[in-house]
Amino acid sequence: MSTRRDFFKKSSLAAIGALAGPAILKGASSDVGSHQYGKYPERRKLSVLSYSFNSLVGRGMQDIFGYFETCRYRYNLDAADLWGGHLKDFFERYDTGKYIPFEDTWIANVKEALEERKLFIPNLTADGCHVMDFNPERTELNYKNALEHLRLAKKLGVIGFVRFDTGPGWEMPNGRRDWTTEEFDFTVKRYKEYAQYAYDNGFRVGAENHMGPSGEWRNLKKLYDAVDHPGFSFCVHIGGWKGTGEEKDLADRESAKFAAHTHIGWNIINGPLEEKMNNLRKAGYPGYYSVEVPNDENQYDIVETALSKVRTVMHKWDLESLSNG
Secondary structure: OOOHHHHHHHOOOOHHHHHOOOOOOOOOOOOOOHHHOOOOOOOOOEEEEHHHHHHHHHOOOOOHHHHHHHHHHHOOOOEOEEEHHHOOOHHHHHHOOOOOOOOHHHHHHHHHHHHHOOOEOOEEEOOOOOOOOOOHHHHHHHHHHHHHHHHHHHHHOOOOEEEOOOOOOOOOHHHOOOOOHHHHHHHHHHHHHHHHHHHHOOOEEEEEOOOHHHHOHHHHHHHHHHHOOOOEEEEEEOOOOOOOHHHHHHHHHHHOOOOOEEEEEHHHHOOOHHHHHHHHHHOOOOOOEEEEOOOOOOHHHHHHHHHHHHHHHHHHHHHHHHHHO
16 A cells, blocks of 8 residues: 555545535635635535545656546546645656746646636645755755745635645654754744745645654644644644554544644545544534545546545435434
8 A cells, every 4th residue: 555655755436426516616716815714615525635646647647637627527526635746847846856936837727727627726735845854955945845835826726725744854863753942943933934925825834744753743733832823734644643543543633623634544434434534523624524545456446435435424414414403
């Protein structure tokens, strides 16, 4: 099974679906006010992270426009949860460590494609832009690329979340599990800058329980408290924490009320899915429930299975609302 964590270490619906058709609306405007972030119109908040198709991207069989077509017309979704690998020049930017601005013509084409399909972006994973790296030169390169991803989010009208990993690395030296004071202070300062830009342009930014110390809830909560900005939040990869099973369950419950976005892995889809989704619902989680599945020779089918299982839980919620109404 391939996960995004594995990927980056190596490289440096059925009847229920018919009940869950999305509302039709125009694509989000890029000049939405700062108070609008996360204020999605009433709809089924369901998406698939485009990393789920990373094997097809690697084989040249799907680009960002093919992904949009898949979301809208194969799965009847109204949202596109973008992984950085679907962005232009991703591998040159990430693998070779280059600063490559997004061409305005390409941005315009992507925005037009979103609007044609009545899709919007609830989340953009800005990979290759982690806030701090053990290599100071890479830290500054990532900063330039992060600013460019923020510009892209504004231009595309993201009204949800943009994820920048924390850094400084996937594995921490000498077995340490936290940032040094210097690393932490630098990371907080950068996130405050990003958060202000995001707040001014109608979305939020933040980390994920993904890279280095951020994989532990105590560290991610410490970061959240230190940044202390309405434009800052985080994405929770459900069950993706470091620690024992009990520690992961506790982290899922406690982080639910702070999360701006979520990714639901295959192990959760085929495990305690309803419990985890109910954690989020009870906490008042406002964002999208986005599935992230492993590579498979029948990739489109496995994504459909995952979406169908999430839709089934949502349908139960609808029935509960009707019976309680």
